[in-house]
Amino acid sequence: MNVPFVDLKMQYQSIKNEIDIAFENVITETAFIGGKYVNQFEKDFATLYGVKHCISCANGTDSLFIIMKMLGIGNGDEVITVANSWISSSETISQTAARPVFVDIDKDFYSINEKLIEEKITAKTKAIMPVHLQGQMCEIEVIKSICDKHNLFLIEDCAQSHLSEYKNIRAGLRGIAASFSFYPGKNLGAYGDAGCIITNDDALAEKCKMYARHGALIKHQHKIEGINSRLDGLQAAILSAKLPHLIKWTNQRITNANYYDEVLKDINEIVTPKLRPNAKHTYHLYVIRAKKRDALANYLKEKGIETAVHYPIPLPMMEAYKYLNYSEKDFPIANQYKDEILSLPMFPELTNAQMNYVAATIKAFYSK
Numbered sequence: 400m401n402v403p404f405v406d407l408k409m410q411y412q413s414i415k416n417e418i419d420i421a422f423e424n425v426i427t428e429t430a431f432i433g434g435k436y437v438n439q440f441e442k443d444f445a446t447l448y449g450v451k452h453c454i455s456c457a458n459g460t461d462s463l464f465i466i467m468k469m470l471g472i473g474n475g476d477e478v479i480t481v482a483n484s485w486i487s488s489s490e491t492i493s494q495t496a497a498r499p500v501f502v503d504i505d506k507d508f509y510s511i512n513e514k515l516i517e518e519k520i521t522a523k524t525k526a527i528m529p530v531h532l533q534g535q536m537c538e539i540e541v542i543k544s545i546c547d548k549h550n551l552f553l554i555e556d557c558a559q560s561h562l563s564e565y566k567n568i569r570a571g572l573r574g575i576a577a578s579f580s581f582y583p584g585k586n587l588g589a590y591g592d593a594g595c596i597i598t599n600d601d602a603l604a605e606k607c608k609m610y611a612r613h614g615a616l617i618k619h620q621h622k623i624e625g626i627n628s629r630l631d632g633l634q635a636a637i638l639s640a641k642l643p644h645l646i647k648w649t650n651q652r653i654t655n656a657n658y659y660d661e662v663l664k665d666i667n668e669i670v671t672p673k674l675r676p677n678a679k680h681t682y683h684l685y686v687i688r689a690k691k692r693d694a695l696a697n698y699l700k701e702k703g704i705e706t707a708v709h710y711p712i713p714l715p716m717m718e719a720y721k722y723l724n725y726s727e728k729d730f731p732i733a734n735q736y737k738d739e740i741l742s743l744p745m746f747p748e749l750t751n752a753q754m755n756y757v758a759a760t761i762k763a764f765y766s767k
Contacts, residue, residue, distance in 0.1 A: 402753045404705040405584050405746045413748065414644060421636035430632040440635040441595070443642055448569060450597045452604035455630035456611055459558045459580025459594035463491040465628065466576045466596055467526065469606040470552055472497050476525040480556075481511035482713045482733040484530045487580075488556050489714050497525070499723075501715045503730040507673045509533065509686065509740070512732070513541040520545075526552035531560035531570045533672070533709070534586070534652070534681040539565050539573045546574075554578070558594075561586040562649050564679035571597050576607070581638055586652070586683050587645050589634040651747040652682040658751060659685055659743065662758035668765045684709055688739040690765075696741055698764045704757055707742045 411418060421436075430436055437455055445453035456462040472478060474496040480488050482501040489499040500519050505512045510532045527546055529537040539555070546553040553574035557563075560570040561579065571577030581593035598604050609616050614625030656672070663671050670688040674680055686709065689695050696706050713733040715725040727734040743757060 400753065400756045401703040402705065402744045402749075402757055404707055404742070404744050406748055407583060407588070409748045410648075410746070414640065417640040418637060421640040422633065425632045425636045432629060432631060434632055436632045436639065437630050437635040440630070440639045440642070443639055444595060445597065447642065447645075448571065448597055450572065451599045451601070452597065454596040454598075454604060454608045454611065455635065456594045456596060457628040457630065458592040459578055459582065460487040460491060461611070461626070461628040462578040462580075462594040462596045463487060463528070463554070463556060464494050465607050465610055465626075466554055466578060466598075466603075467491065467495045467497070469603060469610055470526065470554075470575070472525050472552075475523060477521060477523040478526045478528055478554075479516060479519050479524060480528045481530050481532070482715050482730045483509065483710055483736070484532065484556070484714060485558070485710065486714060486717070486719070487558070488528065488530050489720070492528070498523070499714075499720070500524070501713075501720075501723075501725065501730065504733045504736070506732050508535060508537075508675050509736065510535065510537045511542075513538050513545075516542065516545055517549075520549055520551070524549065524551060526554050528554045528556055530556040530558070531563055532684075533686055534560055534563055534683040535672075535675055536560060536563050536565040536570050536678055538675070539568075539570075543573050558582075558585065559683040561681060561683075562645065562679075563681045565675070566677045575600060576603060581634070586649060586681060587638065587641060590637050591631075591634055593630050593634045593638065595630070648747040649681050652745065653680070655745065655747070655749050655754065656680070656682040656685055658754055659758070662754060663687070663761065666758075666761055666765060669761065682745055684742045685745040686740055686742050688736060689741050689761075690739075692739050692741050695761065695764050699757070699760055702760045704760060705744060708740060709742050711737055713737060 441453040476497040492499040555574040555577035558580035563570040576598035610625040611628040614623040615621040
């Protein structure tokens with residue numbers, strides 16, 4: 400049996416007619432840049448989230464950069480973020496000319512350790528940017544209270560947490576603004592790069608929209624210099640076609656994760672994901688910790704099961720951040736877990752038979 404890490408073709412086939420109509424409409428109307436399909440998606444996503452503003456962008460990386468840039472973060476400033484994430488979370492800080500400051504991860508939930516944040520705050524700190532990793536939110540109320548205490552911006556990186564919740568509040572709704580990615584493999588994915596910003600701050604929304612569109616809200620009327628970060632019409636139409644299915648797909652991910660928990664629970668050599676109290680985990684990734692991780696991953700590959708490692712090198716240990724002079728002992732949990740974490744196949748269309756096969760293959764590996 401073959402078990403892909405994610406099966407985007409199967410998802411397409413399940414809503415083929417809706418996607419094909421979306422493509423045809425955009426092409427027929429040649430609505431490739433801006434226009435009603437982009438406007439409609441922004442409106443629909445804002446409505447789903449119960450937020451005043453959704454500003455679409457070319458990708459999730461841009462959306463992080465734009466938020467910080469429009470908040471005035473720049474040279475001489477510091478922004479605190481997590482040690483274990485995709486580099487977008489930190490490179491965008493550097494792109495503003497600010498300095499990324501990393502915090503180790505929580506040993507149970509793998510996101511930023513909230514207890515270690517405050518000791519990293521200095522007079523130069525301007526914002527805290529937690530990343531809601533794998534589909535599970537950070538303990539956002541604690542982080543919000545730290546931001547309020549020190550008068551810092553709270554910027555939420557929600558690239559992996561569409562519809563995730565903590566204490567019945569969705570990811571992205573506690574900070575001044577939040578960034579989402581719609582990279583194809585995300586829980587809500589386009590067929591190319593795409594992203595957005597959400598915020599309830601009217602002034603910030605206008606600035607972000609202006610900056611993402613060459614500094615102009617009206618063509619040729621450039622109030623500032625900006626960048627070109629527009630969601631194209633085809634991607635917007637695809638996202639709009641998928642959006643009505645997102646809640647159903649999310650619930651199926653949760654069902655699949657619960658099934659994994661059950662069939663994997665007796666394998667002592669692995670640790671399955673721990674659910675934070677009062678949280679709704681949407682399982683963008685189903686991440687285990689495993690003894691002999693690399694050997695296990697190779698064995699699963701030989702048996703037709705695709706896995707991934709998110710992420711094999713903690714951000715502070717990358718060559719790009721050598722100038723910050725961090726050492727492994729500064730991030731003991733992230734550096735321990737980098738050799739243990741393994742993401743198993745996870746997508747809504749995953750079948751019980753496939754998950755049974757994954758579990759049986761893992762058991763077979765450890766029984767050798």
